[in-house]
Structures are given as structure tokens and as C-alpha cells.
Amino acid sequence: MIKSSVRKLYIALIFIFLYAPIVTLMVLSFNASRSRAKWGGFTLKWYRELFQNEVILAALSNTLLIALLSSLIATLIGTIACISMQAMKRRTRAVMMGVTNIPMLNAEIVTGISLMLLFITLGMKFGFLTILLAHITFNIPYVILSVMPRFKQLNPSTYEAALDLGASPLRAFFMVVFPDILPGVVSGFLMAFTMSLDDFIITHFTKGPGIDTLSTKIYSEVKKGIKPEMYALSAIIFTAVLVLLFLVNYIPKENKEKKEK
Amino acid sequence: MNRKALSAPYLFWITAFIVIPLGMVLYYGLTDKTGAFTLENIIAIATAEHSKALWIAIKFSLESTVICLLLAYPLAMILAGMQISQHSFIVFIFILPMWMNFLLRTLAWQTLLEKSGVINNILGFLHLPALNIINTPAAIILGMVYNFLPFMVLPIYNSLTKIDPNVINAARDLGANSVQTFARITLPLSLPGVISGITMVFVPALTTFVISTLLGGSKILLIGNVIEQEFTQAGNWHLGSGLSIVLMLFILINMILTAIFDKDGEGNAL
Amino acid sequence: MKKWICALLATALSASLFTGCGNSDAGKNGEVYVFNWGEYIDPDTIKMFEEETGIKVVYDEFETNELMYPKVEAGASVYDVVCPSDYMIQKMLENDLLSELSFDNMPNAKQNIGAQYYEQAQEFDPGNKYCVPYCWGTVGILYNKTMVDEPVDSWAILWDEKYADNILMQDSVRDAFMVALKLNNYSMNTLDETELEIAKNALIEQKPLVQAYVIDEVRDKMIGGEAALGVIYSGEAIYTQRENPDLEYVVPKEGTNVWIDGWVIPKNASNKENAEKFIDFMCRGDIALMNFEYITYSTPNTAAQELIEDEDIRNSQIAFPDLSQYEGLETFRYLGEEGDSLYNDCWKKVKSE
Numbered sequence: 001m002i003k004s005s006v007r008k009l010y011i012a013l014i015f016i017f018l019y020a021p022i023v024t025l026m027v028l029s030f031n032a033s034r035s036r037a038k039w040g041g042f043t044l045k046w047y048r049e050l051f052q053n054e055v056i057l058a059a060l061s062n063t064l065l066i067a068l069l070s071s072l073i074a075t076l077i078g079t080i081a082c083i084s085m086q087a088m089k090r091r092t093r094a095v096m097m098g099v100t101n102i103p104m105l106n107a108e109i110v111t112g113i114s115l116m117l118l119f120i121t122l123g124m125k126f127g128f129l130t131i132l133l134a135h136i137t138f139n140i141p142y143v144i145l146s147v148m149p150r151f152k153q154l155n156p157s158t159y160e161a162a163l164d165l166g167a168s169p170l171r172a173f174f175m176v177v178f179p180d181i182l183p184g185v186v187s188g189f190l191m192a193f194t195m196s197l198d199d200f201i202i203t204h205f206t207k208g209p210g211i212d213t214l215s216t217k218i219y220s221e222v223k224k225g226i227k228p229e230m231y232a233l234s235a236i237i238f239t240a241v242l243v244l245l246f247l248v249n250y251i252p253k254e255n256k257e258k259k260e261k
Numbered sequence: 262m263n264r265k266a267l268s269a270p271y272l273f274w275i276t277a278f279i280v281i282p283l284g285m286v287l288y289y290g291l292t293d294k295t296g297a298f299t300l301e302n303i304i305a306i307a308t309a310e311h312s313k314a315l316w317i318a319i320k321f322s323l324e325s326t327v328i329c330l331l332l333a334y335p336l337a338m339i340l341a342g343m344q345i346s347q348h349s350f351i352v353f354i355f356i357l358p359m360w361m362n363f364l365l366r367t368l369a370w371q372t373l374l375e376k377s378g379v380i381n382n383i384l385g386f387l388h389l390p391a392l393n394i395i396n397t398p399a400a401i402i403l404g405m406v407y408n409f410l411p412f413m414v415l416p417i418y419n420s421l422t423k424i425d426p427n428v429i430n431a432a433r434d435l436g437a438n439s440v441q442t443f444a445r446i447t448l449p450l451s452l453p454g455v456i457s458g459i460t461m462v463f464v465p466a467l468t469t470f471v472i473s474t475l476l477g478g479s480k481i482l483l484i485g486n487v488i489e490q491e492f493t494q495a496g497n498w499h500l501g502s503g504l505s506i507v508l509m510l511f512i513l514i515n516m517i518l519t520a521i522f523d524k525d526g527e528g529n530a531l
Numbered sequence: 532m533k534k535w536i537c538a539l540l541a542t543a544l545s546a547s548l549f550t551g552c553g554n555s556d557a558g559k560n561g562e563v564y565v566f567n568w569g570e571y572i573d574p575d576t577i578k579m580f581e582e583e584t585g586i587k588v589v590y591d592e593f594e595t596n597e598l599m600y601p602k603v604e605a606g607a608s609v610y611d612v613v614c615p616s617d618y619m620i621q622k623m624l625e626n627d628l629l630s631e632l633s634f635d636n637m638p639n640a641k642q643n644i645g646a647q648y649y650e651q652a653q654e655f656d657p658g659n660k661y662c663v664p665y666c667w668g669t670v671g672i673l674y675n676k677t678m679v680d681e682p683v684d685s686w687a688i689l690w691d692e693k694y695a696d697n698i699l700m701q702d703s704v705r706d707a708f709m710v711a712l713k714l715n716n717y718s719m720n721t722l723d724e725t726e727l728e729i730a731k732n733a734l735i736e737q738k739p740l741v742q743a744y745v746i747d748e749v750r751d752k753m754i755g756g757e758a759a760l761g762v763i764y765s766g767e768a769i770y771t772q773r774e775n776p777d778l779e780y781v782v783p784k785e786g787t788n789v790w791i792d793g794w795v796i797p798k799n800a801s802n803k804e805n806a807e808k809f810i811d812f813m814c815r816g817d818i819a820l821m822n823f824e825y826i827t828y829s830t831p832n833t834a835a836q837e838l839i840e841d842e843d844i845r846n847s848q849i850a851f852p853d854l855s856q857y858e859g860l861e862t863f864r865y866l867g868e869e870g871d872s873l874y875n876d877c878w879k880k881v882k883s884e
Contacts, residue, residue, distance in 0.1 A: 007339045014336055017407065021369030022361050024379060028372065038755060077271055084268035096268075099275050102283070105460065105516055107468030109485055110505045113492060114282030117289065117502075119607060126607045137278040140271075194356060198363050200471060205492070208608045209564050210589030218364045222475065223594045224569040224747035226368065234361050241360045245353050310883035376757055393696075396743050478743025479702045482883045494597040495875045496604065 022238060029231035046232040053229050059217040060233065062128070063197060066213060070135035071143075071192035077136070078143030079185055082151055083173075097144075104141040111138060112205035119206060126208025134206045135196045142195055143188035150184035289502035302503020311487060311504065318483040319511075321398065322466035325405035326413075329462045330455065332406070333413035337454075338447075340414075341421035348422065355411040367404050367475045374400055374476070396478030404472040405462075412461035420454030421447070456522045464512055484508060560585035563805040566603070566610040568792070569594055569747055571666070572813075573825035580812045586805045594746045595703040603628060603797050611806035616792050618705070618863035620662050621655035623795065625865060629661045630796045636807045637663070639814035639834075648831035652791055654862055662793035663810050666828040668765035669789055669852060669860075670706065671782040673749070675775075678759035686714040686783045689760060690733070695740045699752060699761035702744035704878040705863055706788070707734060710762060713785045713859065720864045722873070731877040735884045744882075753778055764790075766828025768849045780849050786859015791831070 029047070033040025050056060081100075085093050103111050115134045124130055154177065162172035200215035207216055214233075221227060293299045305311055340351050358366060373379045374395040381391045394400045424447065432442045470485035484504065491501030565577075569592045577588045591610070593599040596619035602608045603623070615623065623629050634641050640663045648664040656662045674683050678697065681688075689698050689710065701707050709719040711730035721727060742758050749761045754774045763771075768780035794810040796803055812818060816834030823830045823839070829850050830836065839845045854860060866874070 010335060011339060014332065014410075018355075018358055018410070020373060021366050021407070022358060024369045024372055025361065025365055028369075077274060080267050081271035084266075084271065088268070096271075096275075099279055102279050105464065106512060107464060107485070107505075107508055109468050109470065109488055110286065110509060111282075113488070113501065113505060114286045115278065116492070116607075117285040117498070118278070118282040120605050121285065124607065125609060133278065137274070140274070194359055198359050200364055209566065209591045209610055214362055215364055218362055218368075219471075220569065220592055220594070222364065222368060222748070223745075225751040226365075230365070234365050238357075238361050241357065245350075245357065310879045313883050375755075377755065478741075478745070479882070480738065480741065480744060482879070487879070487883075490879075493601060494595070495872070496601040497872075 025231050026235045026238070029228060029235045031228060031231075034225070034228060046228040047236075050229040050232045050236075053227070055212075056214075056217065056227070056229055056233060059212045059214050062131075062211060063213040063215070066128070066132055066135055067193050067196040070132055070139050070196050071189050074136045074139035074192050075143050075185060075189045078140045078188060079147055079181070081140070082144055082147045082181075085148075086151055097148075100141050100144050102141075103138045104145075108138075108199075108201040109205075112202040115202065116205040126206060127211055130206045130208065131203055131211070131213070134202050135199065138199070138202060139192035139196055142191040143185070146188035146191060147181055147184040150181040154180055286502045286505055289498050290506040291503075293499055302500050303506060305500055305503055306507045310482070311484070314482045314487045315484045315507070317398075317481065318467050318485065321402055321405065321483070322463050325402050325409065325466050326459055326462045328402070328406050329410050329413040330459065333410060333417055333458065334455070337414055337417040337421055337451075340418055351418070352415065355414055359411070363408065364471065364475070367408065367472055370400070370404055370407065370476060371395065374403075395476065396480055398477075398481060400476040401473050401481060401483075404476040405466045405469070408472065409462040409465055412465075413458035416454040416457040416461065417451060418454070420451045424450045452522065456519055460515060460519050463515060467511065468508060561802055561805055562587045562589055563612060563802050563809050564589045564591070564610045564800075565809065566591050566593060566599065566613040568592065568614060571614065571792075571826055571828070573821045575825075576813070576818050576821050579818070580809060584805075584808055584812070586808065588809070596705075597703060606799055609799055609801055610797055611800040611802045612809050613795055613797060614665055614792050615795065616790050616863065617652075617655045618865045620793060620795055621865040622871075623797070624656065624661055628798055630798045630800060630803065631660050632663065632796060632810075633807060636804070637811035637814065639811045639816075643814050643816055643819065643832045643834040645831050645833045648791065651789075651862070652793060655864065656793075662795050663814065664791050664793045664831040665813065666766060666826070667789070667791040667831055668829045669782050669857075670701075670709065670762065670764055670787050671768075671780055672760055673753050673763040673768060673771060673778055673780050674760045675753065675756060675758075676777045676779055678756075683760070683779075683781045684784050686710050686785055689762070690714070690737050690740070692740060694759050696742050697759035698737075698741050699749050699758045700737070700741050700744050701749070701762045702746050704874050706762065707744070707878065707881070708874060709788050709863075711737075713783070713787060716785060716859070719788060719861050720866065722866060722870050724873075727873065727877055731881060734881040738881065738884055764828070765849055765852070766826060769827040769844070769847070782852070782857055784858070786857065786861065789854060789860045789862050791862070 030042050030044070031039055032043040032045065081096075085096055088096065112134070115130075115137065119126065119130045119133075158176050159172055162176045163169065167175065198215070199213075200219060203213050203216050204219065207213070212220070214230075218226065218230060221230065290302050291298060291300070293301065306315060343351070371378075374392070375381070376391070376393065376395065378395070384391055394403070428450075429442055429446055432446050437445065468485045470483060470489040473479075473481055473483045473486055485508075488501050488504050488508070491497045491504065563586050565588055567590070571592075572590075577590060580586070581588055591608075593602070596615050599613065599615060600619060600622065603610060603613060604626070620629070632640075644664055648667065649659050651667075652659060652662055652664055672683055672686070672688070674688075679688075679694070688694070689700070700710070705719075708727075708730055711733040712719045712721060712726065714733060715726070715729055717723075717726045717730065743752075745752065745761075749763050750767050750771055752758055753761050753763070753771055756775070756777075763780070765780065765782075768778075771778050772780070794813065796806045796810075800806055813822070814832060816832065816838055819830050819832035819835035820838045823832075823835055827850070829852075836845065836851070844850055865871075
């Protein structure tokens with residue numbers, strides 16, 4: 001009894017620790033005063049202004065677009081890479097995996113700098129494309145890391161059986177292999193999407209004039225005082241994700257329960 | 262043969278965007294402004310201000326890694342003991358804060374910790390002494406722990422859930438008490454997760470420049486700050502690259518240690 | 532899991548589509564890339580410019596001169612108009628990064644900017660070929676009257692242990708050293724190593740008393756009463772006083788930095804014509820007035836000065852100080868690559884202490 005309440009207390013404390021800043025931000029989004037330091041009464045003004053603030057909306061759309069495109073492309077390249085690595089010799093594969101892990105294990109700041117140097121040397125103009133390329137690069141390892149174990153669990157004879165039964169390799173792959181690796185692909189995609197969404201450092205070094213993601217926008221606003229619209233936006237995003245999470249976690253369960261009955 | 266051709270796009274990608282860029286960091290780090298070879302940019306780590314920044318960064322990241330581990334392990338054990346149906350929910354609970362922007366989350370701590378901030382208002386209300394840790398090392402370490410705790414919890418949690426309960430039951434049946442079971446069974450089996458958690462906390466903490474800027478009042482310079490400033494303000498790419506190489510050496514050491522402890526690479530998967 | 536993703540994708544896609552459209556008309560006459568200080572323009576003036584000229588403004592901000600320079604120099608970020616300060620304009624000029632302006636295309640810039648400001652700009656832009664002054668001012672101490680009882684008239688108060696943890700310093704190398712050098716009555720453009728050494732040690736000695744090194748945050752923190760004393764640009768004084776009447780701005784008796792920020796066009800600009808249109812637009816009396824009222828930094832625009840209705844502001848010593856009554860005023864000069872690295876090294880030592 002005591003043990004279980006100690007456990008609950010511990011979880012609750014960690015929970016407060018993790019979510020206190022988030023609650024703070026949400027409260028600030030209703031603060032009528034522009035300054036972070038003063039409480040000026042309750043208002044919904046920032047939510048209204050958010051939807052007229054083109055700068056923040058543009059940053060939001062850049063962030064989502066880059067996260068979406070980069071994680072999709074990374075999922076594609078990463079999954080193909082996993083397939084091709086199955087056919088490799090052990091040692092080649094080990095080298096490939098070693099290089100793959102670099103962006104994940106290396107310091108983000110070094111990855112950011114190295115890509116910045118590359119783009120400058122190539123004479124590329126910083127902008128959407130450079131950010132996208134950088135994000136794909138650091139997203140790929142997350143995809144590979146979650147897809148690779150699925151291949152290890154795969155039974156190769158099912159694929160061969162499909163071939164023996166006359167399926168083309170492509171068809172055999174999509175009918176037999178793909179369903180098995182799909183959960184890995186999906187979680188890799190999600191991981192990549194989240195990573196891209198939350199990235200600041202690498203974007204900081206590869207972004208160009210006139211293009212901002214939410215992160216870089218916030219960083220530049222930190223210095224001159226964050227606009228409360230930003231709090232409103234993050235409160236919306238957070239709540240949306242929270243609602244999604246509950247829907248996904250509770251609705252399927254109810255269905256299952258019904259079926260069981 | 263067909264399958265090997267599939268590796269072409271990926272090979273191209275990692276060459277162009279991982280290998281060559283790192284080569285460029287090496288090139289800049291090992292040359293001076295005229296393009297001549299020099300070790301000066303690497304040796305620069307020995308100057309008082311750089312070595313101090315590196316030392317503080319190592320110290321802070323070690324401290325925050327230890328705190329993360331101490332907080333995360335019991336948490337992961339409690340979570341792993343919960344019902345199976347809640348597993349995905351638990352994972353999301355820890356990933357969820359990541360959807361609130363990293364900078365905003367850290368900035369929120371500024372609001373909480375400030376002199377006239379939320380925490381001090383609450384403490385003042387309760388007639389307790391004020392907490393003055395904003396712009397101190399403590400605030401930076403708190404920021405590190407806060408941001409990187411999920412990276413410690415998840416791998417440990419993963420490795421704990423993989424432990425076959427029968428093994429633990431067997432140990433119990435054979436007369437081991439709970440301390441013995443933990444020390445001889447649970448802990449060793451969860452080690453891959455612990456190792457991977459340590460890497461995932463230590464490296465970003467060692468190299469951050471954002472947390473120290475936001476919560477340290479720009480008063481404390483970490484090695485990450487020095488490198489960032491060389492690139493964005495002082496404009497000395499050679500020195501910045503040289504210091505980055507030193508930083509990578511530390512990460513490499515960390516990777517080798519990890520590889521020794523975690524041969525199966527089990528803990529890697531999130 | 533699958534549903535999760537579908538929902539996620541749908542939200543993300545619809546959100547990006549939703550936010551992607553809009554501003555359709557702007558851009559028919561090309562673009563202009565502007566790189567300016569944070570919060571240094573009234574956003575409405577940009578909209579007005581876009582509407583009147585059909586040129587789309589791509590607007591980007593920097594925090595310090597030092598952060599701006601490497602971006603422009605590297606060439607991977609191309610800007611058409613930049614607004615650096617005096618010494619940085621000189622640095623860009625000496626490193627051949629600026630393009631000469633055609634004042635014939637900019638009648639407003641020729642007429643409306645006061646002659647004395649062009650005269651002042653000669654110091655870093657001999658012949659007035661490269662820069663149109665945008666704002667000017669001093670640097671001083673902003674203090675909170677409820678937290679500081681004694682009269683503030685010297686930089687020395689920033690070394691007073693009474694105010695430990697209540698002092699905000701500027702987080703940029705030249706501004707920080709200016710304070711320490713002026714405190715010791717040295718020139719803020721000194722290259723004398725012993726003088727710099729003394730200034731460096733003064734800053735190191737001061738560090739334990741400093742609450743934080745800040746840039747634009749000084750404004751919010753002073754308004755919120757987080758600190759008693761802060762080093763601040765004169766332009767912020769009016770704004771902060773409006774938000775918190777307890778604040779007072781002082782130019783210390785040892786002297787300070789008189790600065791000018793001006794519009795320049797980088798050599799690699801790709802829309803030079805539009806850039807000149809933009810600069811000229813910003814020099815129009817009514818536009819300069821809007822900017823003055825929004826950012827509250829002193830404007831060198833005489834047409835705008837005449838339009839100011841509020842007597843108090845027009846005669847305000849903070850907004851338009853009579854510089855002849857101060858002593859020890861100086862303007863930053865570019866000190867060459869070696870001078871730069873000398874200052875940078877000293878600053879790094881201060882920061883890493």
C-alpha cells in the first residue's frame with residue numbers, strides 16, 4: 001500500500017516536472033500583458049491575433065512542410081537503404097551502419113556546421129532547400145534504426161516462397177515483406193517527423209533570409225521578447241496532439257472491448 | 262545484384278551529406294586562413310578560456326547525465342510494472358512534451374525560475390525563502406535534465422519491458438530477495454538501455470549552446486557556445502572547426518565506450 | 532498507430548495549405564531582401580511599401596552587428612538592404628562588401644535626412660556614398676527608481692556591490708568594452724593593450740555582480756522589474772518608460788557611444804533598384820514618423836521631426852539629445868581584423884571566467 005502510493009507520488013512529481021513549463025506557456029497564452037513578467041488579466045486576444053500574424057503562420061507552414069517532406073523522403077531513402085543492406089556483406093553493412101549513425105550520435109552543432117560549410121562551398125543559397133536537405137540527412141538514421149530490426153525479425157523463406165509461387169520480386173516485396181516491416185516504417189516516420197519538428201540547432205546553421213521555422217523564429221524572438229501569439233500557437237499544437245493521442249489510445253480499445261463481448 | 266543497385270541513392274546521400282561535410286570540418290580545422298596545414302586550431306583547446314569552457318561542459322553534462330539516470334531508472338521500473346495496454350500511452354506521454362517547441366519549453370523555465378517568476382511567487386506566498394538559481398549553473402543543469410530526461414527514460418523502459426518475467430520469478434523461486442534479484446537480474450539485463458540512455462543524454466548536453474544561453478544569462482560559456490560564436494560572430498571558421506574536431510573526439514570516446522558495453526546494439530532502438 | 536499518422540498527416544497538410552496561401556498581389560514587381568535589427572521597424576510601413584510599389588519585402592532580423600556580418604560576408608544569404616551601425620558599415624566598406632548608392636534615385640534620402648547626420652556619417656562613410664542614416668542615439672544606463680536611491684551619473688554604479696545580481700550588461704563585445712573603457716576614461720576605440728587589459732579585468736571583476744548579459748531582453752527585464760540597472764540604447768528608453776514609469780535613462784558623465792545605424796546595399800545584392808526604392812520609402816517623412824513612433828529611436832529625418840505632434844517628445848532630451856552638453860562622446864570605428872580579434876579574445880576571456 002505504502003509502496004504503491006510512493007510510486008504514484010514519484011510519477012506525479014516527474015509529471016509536474018515535465019509538464020510545469022508547458023502549463024506555464026499555456027497560462028501565458030491567456031495573459032493580457034505583452035510582457036512575460038506581468039499578469040495583465042485573462043484574454044483570448046492572442047489567439048485572434050495569431051491567425052492574422054502572417055510571420056508566425058508562415059513559420060508554422062514552413063515547419064510543417066519541412067517536417068513532412070523531410071520525414072517522407074527520409075522514410076523512403078531509409079527503407080530502401082535497409083532493403084539494400086540486407087543483400088550486403090556483413091562488413092560493408094557494418095560500415096554503412098556506422099556512417100548512418102553519425103548524424104545521430106554526433107553533436108548537432110557539428111552536423112549543422114558541417115552542412116553549412118558544404119552548402120557555402122557549393123555556392124548554394126540558404127533557404128528552404130538547404131533546410132530540407134539538412135533535415136532529411138538527420139532524419140534518415142531514425143528511420144533506419146526503426147526499420148532495420150524489423151528486417152532482422154523477418155523470415156526470409158516467406159519472401160522466397162512467394163517468388164517460388166510466381167510472384168514478381170516487387171509484388172512479393174509488397175505482399176509479403178512490406179506488411180511485416182510497416183510498423184517499423186511508420187514509427188521511423190513518426191520519429192523523423194517529431195525530430196524535424198523540434199530541431200533548432202541544425203536549422204539555425206542552414207537557414208537563409210526570409211525563411212524561418214518555428215524554432216528559429218522563437219530563437220530570434222527570445223532576444224527581443226516572445227510574442228504572446230507564439231504561446232497561443234504552441235498551446236494549440238499541444239492540445240491538438242494531446243487530443244489525437246487520447247483518441248488513438250482510447251477509441252480502438254473500446255472497439256476491442258466490444259468485439260470481445 | 263538488383264538489390265545492391267538499390268543502395269545507390271543512399272550511398273550517394275551519406276557520401277554527399279555526411280562524409281563530405283565532415284571532411285570539410287576536418288579540412289577547415291586543420292588549415293589556417295591561407296589554407297596551409299596547421300594544428301593551431303586544435304591546440305587552441307588548451308588556452309585557458311577554451312579548456313575552461315570544455316571542462317564546464319563536461320562537468321555539467323556528466324552531472325545532468327547522472328541526475329537523469331537517478332530520476333529515470335526508478336521511473337522506468339515503475340512504468341514497466343504497469344499494465345501492458347498502457348505501454349504506447351506511456352511512451353507518448355514522454356514524447357508529448359517534444360511537440361511543444363524545445364526553445365519555448367526551455368524559455369518557460371526562465372519564467373518559472375526568474376526572481377519574480379512563478380516559483381518564487383509561490384514560495385513567497387508560502388513564506389518560504391526565494392529560490393535564486395536563474396543564470397547559475399544549477400539552472401543550466403536543470404534545463405539539461407528537463408530536456409534530455411525522456412531520452413534516458415525511454416531506452417531504459419524499453420530494455421526493462423523486454424526482460425522475461427519468468428526469469429525474475431525463477432530468481433525469486435530460487436530464494437533471491439528483491440535486492441538480489443535487482444542486482445543480479447534486472448540491472449544487468451537493463452544495462453543496454455542504461456548505456457544507450459547515457460549516450461543520448463551526455464552528447465547533446467555536452468554540446469548544447471542553447472540551454473546555457475537561455476538559462477545561464479550568457480554568463481556561462483560552454484564549449485558549444487564557443488564554437489557557435491566562432492561561426493556566427495567572430496567569423497573564424499578555422500578555429501570553430503578545430504574546436505569541433507576536439508568535441509568529436511570526445512563523442513568518439515563515448516561511442517567506443519558504448520560499443521564495448523552494448524555489443525548487441527539492443528538499447529539503440531527507441 | 533495508422534490512424535494516428537493519417538490524422539497527423541491530414542492536420543499537417545491542411546495547416547500548411549491553409550497558411551501557405553495569401554499575399555498574392557505582392558511580388559509582381561520583384562522582391563527586396565531586407566536585413567534589419569530586431570523590432571526596428573513598424574511592420575505597417577512594410578505593408579504600405581508592398582502595396583504602393585508591388586515589391587514583395589522579404590524581411591529578416593539580426594541581433595548584433597557581429598551576428599550580421601558573417602552572414603552577409605559568407606554570401607550564402609543574399610540581402611539587398613542591411614542596416615548596420617557605423618563601425619560595421621566601415622568594416623563592410625573596407626572589406627569591399629558594399630555597393631555605392633545612387634542618391635539620384637532617392638530624393639527623400641537626399642532631402643529629408645538632416646545635413647548634420649550626413650556630416651557625422653562621414654566619419655565611417657567618407658563622401659557619403661554608401662549609407663543613408665536611419666536611426667541614431669546614445670548608450671546609457673536605464674535604472675529603476677524604486678530600486679536605486681542614489682543619483683546615477685557614472686558607469687561606476689555598475690560596479691557597485693550593492694546592486695549585485697541586479698545589473699544587466701550588453702552581450703556584444705564592443706558595447707561591453709565601451710562601458711569598461713569609458714569608466715576608465717579611455718577611448719572606446721583603443722588598441723592599446725594595457726588599456727584593454729584594464730578594461731578586461733574591470734569586466735571580469737564586474738561579472739559576479741551581473742545578473743545576465745543580454746541584448747534586446749534588457750527591455751522586457753527592466754520593464755518587469757527583474758533588475759535595477761541596465762545598459763541600454765537610448766531609443767529603448769522612451770518605450771520602457773511608457774511601460775514602466777519607474778524607469779529613468781541616464782547618459783553617464785564619463786561619456787558614451789554616439790551611434791548611427793544606416794541603410795546600406797551589399798555588393799552581392801540582386802535587387803539593387805528595389806533596394807533603393809525601399810530605402811527612399813523609409814526616408815519619406817510620414818513613414819519615418821511612423822517608424823519613430825513605433826520603435827522610439829531618434830530619427831535623423833528632419834521631415835519626420837517636424838511632423839511629431841507631441842511637444843514633450845519633440846523636445847525630449849532622450850529622443851533628441853543636445854549632444855553638445857555631454858562630454859566624452861565617441862563613435863565606434865572599425866579597428867581592422869587584428870583589432871577585432873584582439874577585442875574578441877578579451878571578450879571571450881571575460882565570458883569564460
